[in-house]
Structure formats: C-alpha cells, structure tokens
Amino acid sequence: MGIQVHAQIIKHGLLNDVYVQNSLVRMYATFGDMKAARNIFRIMHRSNVVSWTSMIAGYSKCGDVKSARKLFDKMPEKNLVTWSIMISGYAKNSRFDKAVELFQVLQSEGVRANETVMVSVISSCAHLGALELGEKAHEYVERNNLDVNLILGTALVDIYARCGCIEKAIRVFEGLPERDTLSWTVLIAGLALHGYAEIALKYFEEMVNTGRAGKLAEAEKFVLNMPIEPNAPIWGTLLGACRIHKNAEIAERAGKVLIQLLPEHSGYYVLLSNIYARTTKWESAENMRNMMKLKGVKKPPGYSLIVMEGKVHRFTMGDKLHPEIEKIERMWEEILRKIRLAGYSGNTADALFDIDEEEKEDALYRHSEKLAIAFGIMKTKAGTPIRIVKNLRVCEDCHTATKFISKVFQQELIVRDRNRFHHFKEGGCSCMDYW
C-alpha cells in the first residue's frame, strides 16, 4: 500500500515537496525499511532539520542507534526535537548510559531541555538505578520551571519509588495534576517492592475506590502483574471493589485465589457459593459447600452484641431467647415500615457478594444485627449513639437498612464488624459503602 502511494506520488510529480519527502522517510522507517528511507533522504535537495530528525528516529526505531548517532553528529542544524529523539532513541534501545551522557552534552552546549527530554532522561536514570543523577535531573526540572505533568511526574515517581525514596515518591505522586493507571501502578509497585506493604495497600485501596466500574479489569490486571506475589489483603481489596461494582466474573476469580490463600476462611467459600447460585451454576455452588465440609471449614454462627444498662445483650440470627424478643420483633417491624417509607427496599439480590453473612434461609430481617439495632432503638432516645459489635462482617442488606435507620431515627449507629468500624449517620456510612 505504502509503496503504491509512493508510486502515485512519483506519477503526479509530488516527490519534490519536502513535506512529502519527510512523510515518506517516516513511512519507510515505520516499516523498518531504512534502505528505502535512505534512498529518499539521499535524493532530497532541500533536506531540513525535520528530514534529518526523521531519519534519526527511523534508525532508532530499527534498533540502529549507531547510525542514528552518526547522523546526529553530522547534521548541520539541530533543534530540541532532534535532541529529544536522539536521547529517547538511546533509552528505547536500552542504552540508558548513553541517554544520560547525551543529556550532559546538551547542557554543556547551553541548550534548554523541555519536559519531553527530561522524561527520557529521568526514566533512563531509573533504569540505571542512578538515584543521584535522577535527583539532579529533578533539580534541573525545578530550576527551569518545567511543568511536572502526568508523564514527567510518573517518571519521577518511578525513579524515587524504585530507589526506595518512598517519601519523595509519595510527594511527587500527591502533586500530580491527574492520575492514571500507570502512575498508580508505578507508585504501588514501587512501595510493595520495598516491603511497604501497608502503605502500598492503602494506595491500592484508594486506586480501586476512585476507579469507575470499568476500571476493575485494570485493577485485576494490576494485581496479576505486580512485581511481588499479591497477598490476601490485595485480593480482598479487589473483591471488595467487585462487590461495590457488582462484578461477579472478577469476584469469582478473586474468590478462588483467596480460598487458596486462606483455605480455613469460611467466608470465601460462602461468597463463591452465593455467586454460583446466583448465576445458576448449581453444581459449582454445591461443590463449594462440599469443599467446606471436606476441609472441615465451619462457618461460625453470627451474633451481635449490644450493651444496655450495664448488661451485655447477645443476639443470634432468628433469636427467640431474649426475654423481650416479642417486643423487639414488633419494634423491628415498625422500623421496617418507617425506613420503607424513606425508600428502603430490602432484597437479597445484593447478597451474592456477601462474605460471612448469616444464613440466608431465614429471612434477612432476622439477622442478629437487626435484632440488636431494634433493641437499641427501643431502649434509647433519639440522639443517643448506639454501639453494636458483630463477629462477622456486615451484610449488604443490613448495611443499607442501617443507613436508612440513622436518618429516619436521627440516631448515630456505630457498628464494629469483623473487619472495621462503620459509623452510620444521617443516612450515610463512614466506610463510604466500601468494606
């Protein structure tokens, strides 16, 4: 095709145009046919800096940095793009030492580099593990008031993270004008590489939480491509994001890994079983239940505690033991009526993502947590915070219901579950629906 176009150009007498010639040089260079590119370049009468630069770019693309450098040294006039292409040419061909060296030549010749050049220089320093040189390049950027944009900033985060300068990496990252998958990856992978597992996890959580649903696939890819073996909290975080975005497919894969990593943890079997049941994969669902039996994994019965008048009240699912159970159940019906008016619609559809939930065979409204809340509402005045402790994780439906309760009854509810605290207030929760 390109050769046909070339023929047409000749036929129509357009070959003398310098723009056309430069484009042809670039075309052949892209194909990797430097011989053809050279033929055009040789016959040019008015070759300019762009033609020379295109040839240099062509040689670099084809891996021939020596020929590129020969032209670079020979050319009558260079501009900043030429310098940039030569330096990045070295970097692309893994000659990072030469890239840094040429940047030093650039400085000695009094040329002022721009952001693009500095990206190649800094990433070369990162590959060399040359922290001091990288810091000097950073100083150069600041001294010359260059704009630390997303790409340049990412290159800086990368070198600092890879050299273990975590504070500097974080400082540059926090100052980025925007963030994309690559900038997150560079920071988190760098932190993880140096064993800063907790900070890495914190940023990973932030990353998956600020991504839309479409970013889940990227997050999964990120986890799979981490330079270190992803641990259970990382997979758990991904799973949490799957719950929020209702992605059963990725949740299934994450759940499988988690079962391997934590075979005694009943929640993930239950989770997978629920996902299979919901997607009508009955055999797989049954398989999960059987696997639990086989491995002797027991799901602890769920309970909720609330302290009232100096006494600990313990509720279990479908509890009939509490002396005031009838009053409590009536109270719950009353709460249910009121929150339904406010827009709550209880459903089990979301429950497919629940981990460690209490058995669903009994109606959801019999969850121990709901009984405890009803008891708390019954015994306290509006404005008094209600504190509840659970041994399992809050289920989606209880979580939604509790948010409504906090608004309708104007009461703060503080629930400590197996993983974290939930502060319910004014219809919202401190976990931002993430747990």
Next chain:
DNA sequence: AAAAGCGCTT
C-alpha cells in the same frame, strides 16, 4: 513533516 512514563512475558 519529527519527541515522553511501568514490568511482566515461568
């Protein structure tokens, strides 16, 4: 008409 960031590829 020419230029920039990750690491993995068991």
